[in-house]
Amino acid sequence: MMKCFERLVMRHIKTQLPPALDPMQFAYRPNRSTDDAISTTLHLALTHLDNKDSYVRMLFKDFSSAFNTIIPQHLIEKLSLLGLNTSLCNWILDFLTERPQSVRIGNSITTTLSTGAPQGCVLSPLLFTLLTHDCAPMHSSNHIIKFADDTTVVGLISKNDESAYREEGQRLTAWCGANNLSLNVDKTKEMVVDFRRAQSDHSPLIIDGSSVEIVKSTKFLGVHLADNLTWSLNTSSFTKKAQQRLYFLRKLRKAHLPPPILTMFYRGTIESIVSSCITAWFGNCTISDRKTLQRIVRTAEKIIRVSLPSIMDIYTTHCIRKAHSIVDDHTHTSPSYHQENGSEAFGLPHQDCVFSRKPSGS
Secondary structure: OHHHHHHHHHHHHHHHOOOOOOOOEOOOOOOOOHHHHHHHHHHHHHHHHOOOOEEEEEEEEOEOOOHHHOOHHHHHHHHHHOOOOHHHHHHHHHHHOOEEEEEEEOEEEEEEEOOOOOOOOOOHHHHHHHHOOOOOOOOOOEEEEEEOOEEEEEEEEEOOEOHHHHHHHHHHHHHHHHOOOOEOOOOOEEEEEOOOOOOOOOOOOEEOOEEOEEOOEEEEOOEEEEOOOOOHHHHHHHHHHHHHHHHHHHHHHHOOOOHHHHHHHHHHHHHHHHOOOHHHHHHHOOHHHHHHHHHHHHHHHHHHOOOOOOHHHHHHHHHHHHHHHHHOOOOOOOOOOOOOOOHHHHOOOOOOOOOOOOOOOO
8 A cells, every 4th residue: 555655656756857857867757768778878888989089988886775875854955956845845754764663683673764765665766866866977078877776977088088087986976975875886897998909908997995897798777788899798698598488488388388378478588588678789789699589589489389579570669669759759868860751760770870889890
């Protein structure tokens, strides 16, 4: 019952928020998803890499217990500035403060909490996004991509001048301190995308006196992103997960379940894996990667004994659906890849669009 009421409150909060609030926050907004966050990140990087003597640094920030560190009074101040009425702000303040919590270590100990948002609470992620809405870049060469508490800083570097990027890192550290957020430097990772022939060593970013680890690949909003912007690692990961679920599909087939049930299981547990954020990465997959994914589909077809959409058909369907959502939403941050008077707006995207753009020389 409480979660149902929280959903009503969340819907009411959204109606009072400015429509252009935090355009780089892709969580809990209509027509926004992890696909959009990944595609926007890649578009920013690849567009910049077309310039001479340029490279990109990406900082994947990890907060320590982000929801648990929210200070309700500080949050309410920001909500008031956003235009939420006093009654709603007071309700949220009352909801977040004086919450009883029992911890049993030997004898039962009961305490009250007045910091943080409850774990598993429907409102907690939205409240966190509102707390961080003013976390914006200071320099035009930097971009901050957010999906709830997943935050990525994209630094567009030209002519080896990293001063703006490093200054941004220090400013964000100070911003986190002012908002009672703690960066977990050990889990915070950095990736450098540099396709220049004459590359120099990249010194790590320093946060609170500790060096941030520079990695060759990292998991970004559910996909595996590599510093060479290829997708073989991502394909391998998705294929492994899908193959594990094919085992259960075979078991269900041996149990003589009808094809409609098997197809439903396939779409919910296997196709959903290989199509995860597919508009952001499939366009740049190699032929070998595509064949690997298609083998998953063919294997499922043999088990179920029905025809299933090919991996290319799945990609096309997702692209068209994404195109419609972007065209119908004038506030969408994704670059327009359609022509105003062209029917191809609802077909497969162009070669230089956000879905299939490649770096120069690839």
